[in-house]
Amino acid sequence: MKEKDSIHVFAPATSANFICGYDILGLALEEPGDEVKLTRVNTPGVVIKKITGDEGLLPTDSKKNTVGACIEMVLRHLNREDLGIEIELNKKMPIGSGLGSSAASTIAGLFAINQLLGEPLTRQELLPFALKGEELACGYGHADNVAPSLLGGITLIKSYHPLEVINLPTPKELCCSIIFPHVEVPTRAARQILRTQIELKNAVHQWGNIAGLISGLFLEDYGLISRSLEDKLIEPIRSILIPEFDQMKEIAKELGALGFGISGSGPSVVAFTKGLDKAKEITEALQLHLKHKQIGSNGYSSRINTHGAIVIK
Amino acid sequence: MKEKDSIHVFAPATSANFICGYDILGLALEEPGDEVKLTRVNTPGVVIKKITGDEGLLPTDSKKNTVGACIEMVLRHLNREDLGIEIELNKKMPIGSGLGSSAASTIAGLFAINQLLGEPLTRQELLPFALKGEELACGYGHADNVAPSLLGGITLIKSYHPLEVINLPTPKELCCSIIFPHVEVPTRAARQILRTQIELKNAVHQWGNIAGLISGLFLEDYGLISRSLEDKLIEPIRSILIPEFDQMKEIAKELGALGFGISGSGPSVVAFTKGLDKAKEITEALQLHLKHKQIGSNGYSSRINTHGAIVIK
Structure with a gap:
């Protein structure tokens, strides 16, 4: 796929555990969720231009914010640190709610940068970056929110070492x-x-x-x-x-x-x-x-x- | 189905746990297994006539042997204690092996008496009797051997209270x-x-x-x-x-x-x-x-x- 100058994505909120599946199951919701908009700029570096909907709770320093930090990780991984990226994060869901707020932001950021660059990585390949983002945001790199936010549906984290995520069937109703x-x-x-x-x-x-x-x-x-x-x-x-x-x-x-x-x-x-x-x-x-x-x-x-x-x- | 005068059945050995599913998974084998032969006689009561293949290890007192005890339970449940039943048990598998030896005998006995009486109970309905038989034989009423021996395939004991057993799909190879x-x-x-x-x-x-x-x-x-x-x-x-x-x-x-x-x-x-x-x-x-x-x-x-x-x- 071709690279783009700007991109606007949505990553859904998620509900982890599915009651009996502590730390291994999670599922994606239709709403709420977070939006991330990325724009290429001439000055190299990743900058957070605007955060809305967070009530001033999130760090605007790109290295401390999970969205910025994850995007930097991907750029480093792809040897594209020469790029200039401006981030707008629109949090359309409550923080600290148990709905995977940090995961939705992380996934929106990772999914957005990958789309902007013409999809050099698969969705599954973005997961390890998401785990690192969760570690930054929560102090613990769990996948039960990031996996469903990225992949959709009901996901099973079969194991962490190596990371293996399985999409389970979603009963229609x-x-x-x-x-x-x-x-x-x-x-x-x-x-x-x-x-x-x-x-x-x-x-x-x-x-x-x-x-x-x-x-x-x-x-x-x-x-x-x-x-x-x-x-x-x-x-x-x-x-x-x-x-x-x-x-x-x-x-x-x-x-x-x-x-x-x-x-x-x-x-x-x-x-x-x-x-x-x-x-x-x-x-x-x-x-x-x-x-x-x-x-x-x-x-x-x-x-x-x-x-x-x-x-x- | 019609009642019969005699019956000869086979119940398979089983392997419980399926490695990671301690106390909830079990599966049935093609071999080995136990055979039970029941014959109606005129004198009321359940009697063990012969046990072969057990090297003298199993009790021949019908009340202490899981086969006899289970058959008596079923007769009591169905108000058929007037019947006279002679049991022959042919153990065609090692005892104390971890292959569900007591379960195979228990299931052979239960399945045989139910067939002899023209199937008044379904296979699922025989399971609670089998649990009691296992309690008698092992001091602990687990279902991960009796369920697959009775039902075949790979079985999941989803819960004990109430007892819920699910047949899982068996991959062909x-x-x-x-x-x-x-x-x-x-x-x-x-x-x-x-x-x-x-x-x-x-x-x-x-x-x-x-x-x-x-x-x-x-x-x-x-x-x-x-x-x-x-x-x-x-x-x-x-x-x-x-x-x-x-x-x-x-x-x-x-x-x-x-x-x-x-x-x-x-x-x-x-x-x-x-x-x-x-x-x-x-x-x-x-x-x-x-x-x-x-x-x-x-x-x-x-x-x-x-x-x-x-x-x-």
């Missing part, structure tokens, strides 16, 4: 309702409260669910998916940090959610549904419940995004 | 080489040496492999299956009890095994292969290696048995 309650739970803190040791028998229960979920996705068996969406290991600990978690779970289950749990490390929660109407119904009910408790929230009802990052213009 | 070295490792001991606590990060690695294996089975992707057949949790501990384990693993891998590990709780080991010829080659090489080390062994090369227990006559 699988949708989700996502609620981001306006409380802060930094990823680092959410990881730190986890126990480093777990009971073998609980691990066995969990991998039964994981195996059931993967089978359910391949068989497009919503009953099996539903019976597998259970997390007795991480949820009991992390949910303590999320206000109204148990009540929201009860509401979602009563309304017919296939499963309910924490999105990534929270505080967002996710209900999986069969059909978008059901997702919308649950989103509305959960937001109303939080409102009664004087807790603000963002709500999203989304199909699974099967294409990942895309060029807008 | 998947075969295995099984070696039973003549040393004794009782299931109870093999379970007891396991740690009850494991590292969360190791558990995550393991469920990445499980998810990869399940995906590989659905995709019939032998490469992915091979990369997923790894167990860093149980094998390092249990393999200590198995002579020449590391050497056998090296030989099997060098000959092109997809994966190598412990069958159930051992001491049998299993190498998975693409194709039966490869399995035969590995079986021969491993038995030869053990012979050089003055260790006797049984060797089996088998396709995956996709039908489970069957009526012989």
Whole structure:
């Protein structure tokens, strides 16, 4: 493909873990997500020209910002450090929400520079750069958000060394309702409260669910998916940090959610549904419940995004 | 179906765990296995008439033998305790081998009585009785041997409460080489040496492999299956009890095994292969290696048995 002078891309928000698949599963949403616009300029170097929608939270120093740092990594890798690139990042999603905010920015940046340069790398080849970006942003290079944001659909991180990512089938009617309650739970803190040791028998229960979920996705068996969406290991600990978690779970289950749990490390929660109407119904009910408790929230009802990052213009 | 006066059935040996799926996966072999013959007699009660091939190891008291006890359970459940049943058990496989010896006997008994009575129960409905039989025989009611012996193929025990067993797809060319070295490792001991606590990060690695294996089975992707057949949790501990384990693993891998590990709780080991010829080659090489080390062994090369227990006559 030909190189371009400017590019404008979108990378979707993601929900990691898929309830029972801690650190190995993730999926891409139709909305929200981040936009990155790159423009070639004559002066060599990568510069962040503008960030919108971040409420002043993100570093504008290109080396400290995951978008800038990742673009620099790719340029270095391709021996193209002579280029001048101006970045505009439009964050169209909340930061620190458990929806892969840093991952969406990272992927938007990586996908954009690769498109600008005429696709010298495949999507899979961009992944190692994304891992380094996540390490910069979160202090831990996990792939369960960047992989689905880049590739779309439901992704399995089969292993990290070597990095192997597998696209799982997406059942056609699988949708989700996502609620981001306006409380802060930094990823680092959410990881730190986890126990480093777990009971073998609980691990066995969990991998039964994981195996059931993967089978359910391949068989497009919503009953099996539903019976597998259970997390007795991480949820009991992390949910303590999320206000109204148990009540929201009860509401979602009563309304017919296939499963309910924490999105990534929270505080967002996710209900999986069969059909978008059901997702919308649950989103509305959960937001109303939080409102009664004087807790603000963002709500999203989304199909699974099967294409990942895309060029807008 | 009509009731019968006598029946003769076969239930296959099984290999539990499938390397990375501790306590949730199992698969049925074409050989070896156990045979049970039931004959109606006029005197009410269940009597063991003959056991062959067990070297005098199994109890002949019907209430203490898993075959007799399971048949009595089914008769009680169906209110048919008035019946007189004579049992002949022909053990055509080693006991305490890690090939589901007790499970094969249990399933042969259950399948036989159900056939004799004209199939009042489905195969799935026989499973809870089989779990009780395993509890009697091993002190622990696990399903990863009885499920594949009964149902055939590769089975996933998705959960125990409630019991949910799923038949996974069997890739056509998947075969295995099984070696039973003549040393004794009782299931109870093999379970007891396991740690009850494991590292969360190791558990995550393991469920990445499980998810990869399940995906590989659905995709019939032998490469992915091979990369997923790894167990860093149980094998390092249990393999200590198995002579020449590391050497056998090296030989099997060098000959092109997809994966190598412990069958159930051992001491049998299993190498998975693409194709039966490869399995035969590995079986021969491993038995030869053990012979050089003055260790006797049984060797089996088998396709995956996709039908489970069957009526012989």
